[in-house]
Amino acid sequence: MATAETQGLSLRTASLGGLEWTGIVAALVSAVIHIRLGVGFAPSPLGISFILAGLGFLGAVALVLVDYRRQAVYAAGIPFTLVQIVAWYYLNFAAGPKSFPGDIGTLGGIDKVAQVVLLAVLVVLLRQQS
Template identity: 35%
Template sequence: MVNSQNNSASRIGSLTQLQWLAVALVLVTGVLHVYAGVVEGRVPVALAGVGYAGALALFFRDYRRRLLYLIGVPYTAVQFPIWIVAKTEYGVVDYVDKAAQAVLIVVLVYLYLNAPSE
């Protein structure tokens, strides 16, 4: 078990700059979703943020990262039309979140296309 923990720690230290960018973008959009979900009283929005936290947990456990990249693209992309339909007023937080998500989608596609097959 100790060997497995050391392997995970060394994998975290060996993340590329693009992977760290993806982590930062996931943190931004995840925190903003939880915040907006709590403030607006919209449980599904908060749960979307929790979904991002779950993805990060799997990512740092080195669990099928290529698959996480692939699933992350539609998971993030589907939030754009839902946001447009569900929101009536848009604020700075909304635009920051959507900008982070747009960049995240591009980064995830790149990471997926350039990740070694599992």
Template identity: 45%
Template sequence: MVRFDTNPLTSVHWIAIALAALSGAIHLLLGVIVPALALRASFLVAGVGFFVGIGLVLAEYRRPLVYLLGIPFTAGQIVLWYVIVGPTLGTVGVLDAVDKLAQVVLVALLVVLYTRGR
């Protein structure tokens, strides 16, 4: 049985968890509503990935490694979005803007958490 110990978590952890949950939920939603099968699958995998990361942090499983892997995973979401969507100023939807802002801040927080070693 996995035991979650949230006592050692700081406010930085909780903000990062909330941002990962937000981005994960958006990706799962897109995985359900996007008509293209290949994109649907990639959204679902990304969404599940965010929630797996949250679970690993809550379970205290090799947190520094989870932070380190979370940085390119999350940054990769931003890069893939830019390459696939090719947004221009004024054409970014609200959902995209919220997701990408959450991801940029999440990457920064993951860097902070990794450098602190917690």
């Protein structure tokens, strides 16, 4: 079924194609990783920032699923995701103690692949709707 009622909100997934679903999966992967890391670092400011970033990805997915201003969500998602990638690189490698690419780690690698995929999907989706 393409739509379902959820406490007054209607899921509108019929218009979502493979590209959109790819972006949704990538955002969910990044959200889960951020929330998992955030819980591990909580209650430090780093942990809180991870949790907030994860909730940002989840919120964007929810907005896309209910078809609330998808184009605006795609447009906001590009800088949001870019900031995640740049901050990760800067904090871990440029200003941090780790060496790139040897110290990426499994979760970091999966997260960054998901974010690069998400970024590419968002750019394509935004260009298609312009």
